[in-house]
Amino acid sequence: MFLKNCWYVAAEPHEITREPFGRTICNEKIVFWRTEDGDPVAFEDRCCHRRMPLRKGSVQGNILSCHYHGLQFDVTGKCVHVPGQTTIPPGAQVRAYPAVQKYNWIWIWMGDPALADEDRIVPYPWKTADDWGDKGTYFYVKSDYRLIIDNLLDLSHLGFVHRSTIGNVAVAEAARVRTLKDDDSVTVARWTVGKNPAPTYQKMGGWTEDDIVDRWQIIEFRMPGAVRLFTGAAPDAAEGQEFGFTEIDRDVPKGGFGFHNLNFVTPETATTTHYFWSNAYQIDGKPITPEMTELQYKQIFTAFHQDWEVFNKQQENWDDRPTIDTIQDAGSIAARAMIDREVAAERETLAIAAE
Numbered sequence: 001m002f003l004k005n006c007w008y009v010a011a012e013p014h015e016i017t018r019e020p021f022g023r024t025i026c027n028e029k030i031v032f033w034r035t036e037d038g039d040p041v042a043f044e045d046r047c048c049h050r051r052m053p054l055r056k057g058s059v060q061g062n063i064l065s066c067h068y069h070g071l072q073f074d075v076t077g078k079c080v081h082v083p084g085q086t087t088i089p090p091g092a093q094v095r096a097y098p099a100v101q102k103y104n105w106i107w108i109w110m111g112d113p114a115l116a117d118e119d120r121i122v123p124y125p126w127k128t129a130d131d132w133g134d135k136g137t138y139f140y141v142k143s144d145y146r147l148i149i150d151n152l153l154d155l156s157h158l159g160f161v162h163r164s165t166i167g168n169v170a171v172a173e174a175a176r177v178r179t180l181k182d183d184d185s186v187t188v189a190r191w192t193v194g195k196n197p198a199p200t201y202q203k204m205g206g207w208t209e210d211d212i213v214d215r216w217q218i219i220e221f222r223m224p225g226a227v228r229l230f231t232g233a234a235p236d237a238a239e240g241q242e243f244g245f246t247e248i249d250r251d252v253p254k255g256g257f258g259f260h261n262l263n264f265v266t267p268e269t270a271t272t273t274h275y276f277w278s279n280a281y282q283i284d285g286k287p288i289t290p291e292m293t294e295l296q297y298k299q300i301f302t303a304f305h306q307d308w309e310v311f312n313k314q315q316e317n318w319d320d321r322p323t324i325d326t327i328q329d330a331g332s333i334a335a336r337a338m339i340d341r342e343v344a345a346e347r348e349t350l351a352i353a354a355e
């Protein structure tokens with residue numbers, strides 16, 4: 001049901017300490033801890049002796065000890081000590097998952113460890129870049145992770161759910177929208193040209209509700225659960241643009257500001273999700289300050305919490321009956337097809353390997 005040979009965000013760094021920490025990812029119970037050097041470690045949360053959850057254990061040095069009968073495991077998951085005996089039973093091992101800390105998140109690889117290549121982690125350098133102010137958090141969502149991907153790929157909802165913050169009617173009614181697909185990503189480009197700025201945009205850009213700006217929203221989905229948003233506004237930003245996929249997502253044009261936002265949705269189960277997000281901003285001609293970082297965080301938190309309420313309510317109503325689609329759904333339909341295709345291909349590969 002879930003793609004396994006890929007990196008998922010598993011936790012925020014502060015959550016993983018020398019105290020074992022448990023979290024379910026893709027229906028698998030995992031225990032996380034850190035070595036003496038601070039490296040994250042991830043094990044199956046189930047002792048190979050009598051199935052005690054290892055999250056109840058304790059860490060000494062680079063050893064995790066089970067709470068029940070004290071079996072000790074090194075960072076590879078290998079049992080290295082059984083109290084009261086000098087030999088280690090064959091097969092005394094718990095599964096260890098590749099885990100790394102990057103872009104200020106803890107990432108886990110749920111599939112074949114031999115394929116875990118750190119270069120495949122979706123880049124989000126703005127989280128730690130000096131010239132971007134960034135802050136984000138974690139939401140626990142009681143919905144299918146794909147509902148969150150749908151939401152991010154169809155930003156027409158900003159005109160309804162987020163009118164008090166990042167949205168206004170123009171974003172839903174007047175945007176020019178294009179969708180681009182390649183082998184492992186779907187990108188939706190939206191341009192709303194010559195319209196009044198939304199409330200958050202007034203605050204960030206120093207505009208009034210009567211000012212006129214061009215607004216871009218470049219939304220990029222990457223397998224299995226990453227959605228990067230490159231958004232912003234400036235007067236006349238659309239001049240000379242092809243209304244498509246431009247370099248405007250990299251630079252903030254004169255007189256404007258930009259957001260770079262990473263959303264990473266990690267399935268817990270089929271109907272629950274760990275939603276990690278972070279939002280970076282840059283304003284032309286203005287320094288990054290803690291006050292502005294906090295202002296943008298509060299605005300985005302309010303908006304994303306509005307989405308959180310939507311996801312939970314949608315899931316309560318979800319059933320097997322077909323839904324209808326609108327023209328705005330092109331991106332999310334393409335992303336869901338990509339997920340289905342990749343999951344089926346991975347299952348087929350695993351089935352062939354098992355024969």
Ligand code: FES
Pocket residue numbers: 047048049050051052066067068069070071
């Ligand atoms: S269940 Fe873990 S040591 Fe017995």
Ligand SMILES: [Fe+2]
Pocket residue numbers: 151157158161162303304307
């Ligand atoms: Fe939203």
